[in-house]
Amino acid sequence: MIASETRRIVREAIAKTGYVYNVTAAALRTGRTRIIGVSFHNIAHQFFAEILIAIEETLSAAGAAVFINNHGEDPESLARFIGSLAAYGADGLIVSPPPHVTVEVLRPISERGVPIVYTSRHIRGDDAADRVVTADKLAMRRAAGRLIELGHRNLVLLGGQPGTSVAEDRVAGFRGKLEEAGIPWSETLWLQCRPRLLEGRAAAQAALDLDPRPTAFVCFNDLVRLRSDERAQG
Incomplete structure (x- = not known):
């Protein structure tokens, strides 16, 4: 436990020096970026807009940053987004995939063990990822x-x-x-x-x-x- 007086002194020092937590440096130390990707086909639709709000509120409260992709049913858009997530070392992906894609599109992150959760839609044959879908x-x-x-x-x-x-x-x-x-x-x-x-x-x-x-x-x-x-x- 940190004493309240110690906590106060540290906070005052942070305020005076303008210190900003360096996420990149922390990621090098912990191996985690706290970046979560979210890819939907139509974020303007009320259904997905409400899901996106809930995702952002929940992850923000946990200290994570949300990267958003509106792929518009374009497999190439999703592929580019997943490539970016891999480059940034994202910690997870929530996705509603476009038509006619296979698990290959997820490979840049799935082969690194990045957790993937499907919502609304899922890719047939991918039994490794979790799903939040309707009946x-x-x-x-x-x-x-x-x-x-x-x-x-x-x-x-x-x-x-x-x-x-x-x-x-x-x-x-x-x-x-x-x-x-x-x-x-x-x-x-x-x-x-x-x-x-x-x-x-x-x-x-x-x-x-x-x-x-x-x-x-x-x-x-x-x-x-x-x-x-x-x-x-x-």
Whole structure:
């Protein structure tokens, strides 16, 4: 224990000299940089914005610095970011990966034993990293099931793109529930688009042009839903 008087004297000396803790020097001594990388595909989305705020608040309170990457579904952007994290000796990565990437993209840090946590999405086949994800397949089954209970038989899934664990699970849940209810599955029942406002509007219009015309939409996320509501009502 440090005596309160000693602590006071040290703090006064720090204030007088303008001393600033040298993180780089400390990293050489401890082998830790207290840098955590966070890479999402759309930090402007409310879901990821709120997660990012919670991450920053928690890590900041622990004395860590957060490096942020908005990869925008671009695998090269994520790869460059991971290269930077490796160069700075980051202590961890929280990531929602873009479509069609493999664990190879993580190798510059994973081979050094840097902890990796997936959120929302994960890379198939990577069982070493921890995950904080939602029950996408179950959620989509419940959404489709509710519409079927209400009498709808002509459903379409709006939004999402192949190549992510989230899309694969949501499509599997949607398709599984339809087939369970005796509704034939066709790839035309999935109107693919990036889960963004304008693209959701275009997907909704394409769905309304189908023959037979769907009586209900199951939307990939809230951004797609907002624009699909506009098309359905107007």
